[in-house]
Amino acid sequence: MAGCGREQGGRKLIGFSQANLGEPWRVAMNAEIAEAAKAHPDLEIVYADAQQDNARQVADVENFLRQKVDLLIISPNEAKPLTPIVKRAFESGVPVIVLDREIEGDSYTTFIGADNRAIGRAAGDFVAEALGGKGNVVEIRGLPGSTPARDRSDGFREAMAAHPGIRIVHDPVANWLREEAMTQMEAALSAHESIDLVYAHNDPMAVGAWLAARAKGRDSTIRFVGIDGLPGLDGGRQAVADGKLAATFVYPTGGREALQIAVKILAGDSVPHRVTLPTEKITRPAVP
Numbered sequence: 001m002a003g004c005g006r007e008q009g010g011r012k013l014i015g016f017s018q019a020n021l022g023e024p025w026r027v028a029m030n031a032e033i034a035e036a037a038k039a040h041p042d043l044e045i046v047y048a049d050a051q052q053d054n055a056r057q058v059a060d061v062e063n064f065l066r067q068k069v070d071l072l073i074i075s076p077n078e079a080k081p082l083t084p085i086v087k088r089a090f091e092s093g094v095p096v097i098v099l100d101r102e103i104e105g106d107s108y109t110t111f112i113g114a115d116n117r118a119i120g121r122a123a124g125d126f127v128a129e130a131l132g133g134k135g136n137v138v139e140i141r142g143l144p145g146s147t148p149a150r151d152r153s154d155g156f157r158e159a160m161a162a163h164p165g166i167r168i169v170h171d172p173v174a175n176w177l178r179e180e181a182m183t184q185m186e187a188a189l190s191a192h193e194s195i196d197l198v199y200a201h202n203d204p205m206a207v208g209a210w211l212a213a214r215a216k217g218r219d220s221t222i223r224f225v226g227i228d229g230l231p232g233l234d235g236g237r238q239a240v241a242d243g244k245l246a247a248t249f250v251y252p253t254g255g256r257e258a259l260q261i262a263v264k265i266l267a268g269d270s271v272p273h274r275v276t277l278p279t280e281k282i283t284r285p286a287v288p
């Protein structure tokens with residue numbers, strides 16, 4: 001017997017609500033899900049792009065619920081505004097997989113993502129070593145209401161607490177975006193004559209900061225560290241290989257794992273409440 005979902009000739013419908021498709025990392029996440037779905041012709045996936053807009057993402061999920069999806073996958077733009085609709089979906093009996101960014105509370109089937117606090121700590125350890133325990137750091141933050149921005153900062157500051165010789169002299173918000181990071185870095189460069197390193201919460205912002213420093217002829221005296229480590233020509237791995245970034249930390253999109261867990265849930269198998277994905281430090285010698 002089918003559950004409460006809409007089945008068509010035995011096919012199951014999955015709604016995937018993406019926070020935005022303006023960032024390469026999210027395009028990669030969608031591609032991973034689509035690729036993994038090829039092995040499951042019994043699944044139909046409908047995609048929605050919230051374009052960084054919380055209200056739009058709420059409407060996307062409402063729309064999926066009206067379509068009676070059998071399962072919801074969501075990568076929420078920000079935690080607080082998306083929590084009520086995710087809770088409503090889950091409590092109405094729709095299994096929910098939350099991907100990468102978290103919501104508040106516990107009303108979902110499975111959360112899949114890497115440990116952002118641990119990544120922040122690992123970045124902090126790298127920074128401390130690279131600076132020999134002394135120097136001025138600019139931290140460029142992601143969208144404040146998204147949990148990775150909070151956790152990547154908390155973990156980084158935990159690591160920094162052991163290194164009083166390192167000062168975070170500037171910590172602007174650039175909302176995960178390269179262009180905003182360029183603007184914020186221009187301000188940081190004007191305000192601080194001495195900057196030794198930039199820690200950005202993702203690679204696009206780290207590269208944006210590098211571009212701003214290069215425009216002022218200061219790129220060779222500052223090191224840049226990011227997170228994501230996407231493969232491909234525009235990805236963070238290449239930025240490390242090119243010497244723009246000193247390091248990046250892989251942040252898997254979890255698209256493949258989300259589809260695997262979805263298949264299990266739809267088959268009635270039990271699944272873990274939390275799946276923690278691994279990270280990896282990428283520095284120059286490690287790049288082929």
Ligand code: FRU
Binds near residue numbers: 026100148201203
């Ligand atoms: C893309 C992105 C990634 C980052 C992740 C955090 O929207 O900004 O660069 O690692 O979201 O949720």
